[in-house]
Amino acid sequence: MKNNSSSELLTPLITESQGTGGEIKHFPEDFIVSEIIDKEHKLDPRVERIELPGKPGLFLHFVLVKRDIDTSDALDWIARLWKIERNDISIAGSKDKRALTAQRVCVWGLKEKFENGVLNSLDLPKIKTHSLCLRLKEIRLGNLWGNAFNIVIRNIDQFQEETRNFVEESLEEISTKGGVLNGFGIQRFGESRPITHQIGRILVQGDFELAIKTYIGKVFESESEEIQEARKIYWETENCTKALDLFPRFLTIERKLLRELIKRRMNYEQVFFSLPPQFRKLFMHAFQAKLFNKYLTLRWNDHSQNLQECIAGETIKNGRIHAPIIGRKTVLSGDVKNIYEEIFSEEEIDIDIFQNQIIQKIGGQGTSRAISFLPNNLQIENVLTDEINDKKTKAEISFNIPKGSYATELLREIMKI
Helix, strand or coil: CCCCCCCCCCCCCCCCCCCCCCECCCCCCEEEEEEECCEEECCCCCCCCCCCCCCCCCCCEEEEECCCCCCHHHHHHHHHHCCHHHHHEEEECCCCCCCCCEEEEEECCCHCCCCCCCHHHEECCEEEEEEEEEEEECCCCCCCCEEEEEEEEEEEECCCCHHHHHHHHHHHHHHHHEECCCCHHHHHCCCCCCCCHHHHHHHCCCCCHHHHHHHHHCCCCCCHHHHHHHHHHHHHHHHHHHHHHHHHCCCHHHHHHHHHHCCCCCCCCHCCCCCHHHHHHHHHHHHHHHHHHHHHHHHHHHCCCCCCCCCCCCCCEEEEEEEEECCCCCCHHHHHHHHHHHHHHHCCCCHHHHHHCCHHHHCCCCCCCCEEEEEEEEEEEEEEEEECCCEEEEEEEEEEEEEEHHHHHHHHHHHHH
């Protein structure tokens, strides 16, 4: 199986000002993400110690600082090194892979080891833990305000003054429009292998076998020949033992699934539910995200380019316009219903597909999401000569955005990429 283009997954650019061009994430340190728990607690990965909020209790809380590693992989390493179950670890949300990030993590079952002084903080090249403490409440998805970003855009062709003008003009236009489209970024679907939404669609139809086979075996040409060959062997033969020998060790999820297939004698449903609960939900959420991005695209292109006024069927929550993320409990009306019916027709699905009982087990209840967002505290920190690209410019910017929104969607408008 070959891959599809990921461009159709994203929302359109809505600003007309000149973009800077350039590139991000050349170094992980060019993309610094600090989790904002609340107005008094910001977890900066460059800070080595912080007092985490909360009353004393039974849950171990700590700060995870990671560099150039996926959140799920980092948590897998923590589980392995601390000899705990992966399912006992929870977080408020995932962070970018190609970045330097800090976030709060919660673990159940380590109180005794922590109090006895036998639990050591980790200090590895890609993973560090600090500020270990015991707290009363478990951390759940969404238990944060948002994230702060310090970002470097490199390899810009324009001179410094022109670059600054381009950024300022983009920001002014964004402010005038009331923000940028609050679409889900490519990270939601997989940056190098955009497949999670496809797995979600398969799961909502209740086909665990095809979902697991697709996740392990679907070939993407962006991957190395070694990985492509491993996926091809599994897809064509379903020989888990042979495939396990071929998959590189850093593909931890694929290897876990293969081991579970062997252990559970190809019981695909049991294998799927052996995955951590938060990871299982990613697939359904990605499928819902694809549908929501399509909603924003059709709304902008065919219905309204006013981000500060509802269309029929949208609602206002906390001063922001919200539209439905389709799920089991979603009720549609007005223009919103018409847009989603067009999407269902294109996708060749029916909203009733979300009534599948599997939704109750893997998420997908349905909710709503703001259609746009404005960054807070946005500043152009510096516009300088790019020290790694001859005769090019770099721009350093910082901003805060609420949870669930993607910095890359704001950067796409600034850079026009």
